[in-house]
Amino acid sequence: xxxxxxxxxxxxxxxxxxxxxxxxxxxxxxxxxxxxxxxxxxxxxxxxxxxxxxxxxxxxxxxxxxxxxxxxxxxxxxxxxxxxxxxxxxxxxxxxxxxxxxxxxxxxxxxxxx
Amino acid sequence: xxxxxxxxxxxxxxxxxxxxxxxxxxxxxxxxxxxxxxxxxxxxxxxxxxxxxxxxxxxxxxxxxxxxxxxxxxxxxxxxxxxxxxxxxxxxxxxxxxxxxxxxxxxxxxxxxxx
Numbered sequence: 001x002x003x004x005x006x007x008x009x010x011x012x013x014x015x016x017x018x019x020x021x022x023x024x025x026x027x028x029x030x031x032x033x034x035x036x037x038x039x040x041x042x043x044x045x046x047x048x049x050x051x052x053x054x055x056x057x058x059x060x061x062x063x064x065x066x067x068x069x070x071x072x073x074x075x076x077x078x079x080x081x082x083x084x085x086x087x088x089x090x091x092x093x094x095x096x097x098x099x100x101x102x103x104x105x106x107x108x109x110x111x112x113x114x
Numbered sequence: 115x116x117x118x119x120x121x122x123x124x125x126x127x128x129x130x131x132x133x134x135x136x137x138x139x140x141x142x143x144x145x146x147x148x149x150x151x152x153x154x155x156x157x158x159x160x161x162x163x164x165x166x167x168x169x170x171x172x173x174x175x176x177x178x179x180x181x182x183x184x185x186x187x188x189x190x191x192x193x194x195x196x197x198x199x200x201x202x203x204x205x206x207x208x209x210x211x212x213x214x215x216x217x218x219x220x221x222x223x224x225x226x227x228x229x
Binding site: 035037043044045046047050091099100101102103104105106107 | 145147156157159162164169170203205207209211216217218219220221222223225
């Protein structure tokens with residue numbers, strides 16, 4: 001069975017701090033895909049990144065970076081120099097190869113205070 | 115290009131009434147998904163279609179829920195009769211499935227309140 005665990009329910013930081021959001025997944029498949037989505041206070045879900053199980057290369061996009069480690073089944077997300085606009089709920093999700101179903105974690109609510 | 119369009123954005127109805135939620139996927143996408151989000155259960159997949167055909171409806175709560183996709187540009191999720199426990203935000207998402215894994219793009223959601 002697939003499962004995504006985001007152990008951090010809520011995180012609060014002060015602007016300009018770095019923050020890492022943890023994501024641990026479980027799957028028996030060798031081919032799978034991992035995703036991060038952002039849900040700002042306005043409510044929509046915004047796609048941030050997709051990672052394939054056969055590509056462990058880390059990725060950086062501006063202030064955002066992702067660390068994928070198959071050895072620990074983790075796909076962590078780091079925001080560098082956080083800003084108030086980063087305040088949102090962030091969801092990690094898993095999709096097994098051969099299915100289109102996304103399994104979401106419970107989300108981590110990030111609050112960035114000025 | 116327009117994103118996923120959902121209507122209505124907000125719906126308030128009384129218990130027992132029929133509710134119909136509508137979704138227009140991104141043009142060219144061939145998969146469509148209906149999700150429900152609640153505080154208690156988080157984001158749950160209700161049903162998804164590929165090329166207008168329902169593939170997996172195992173997440174549909176019960177017979178009161180039904181979904182259709184009559185063509186590639188329109189889908190509905192119907193609840194009849196509605197109950198207070200159906201109150202949630204319902205999201206529609208679409209993606210292009212073509213030999214690989216592609217991300218799902220979500221609509222703005224419909225906030226349903228059943229009194």
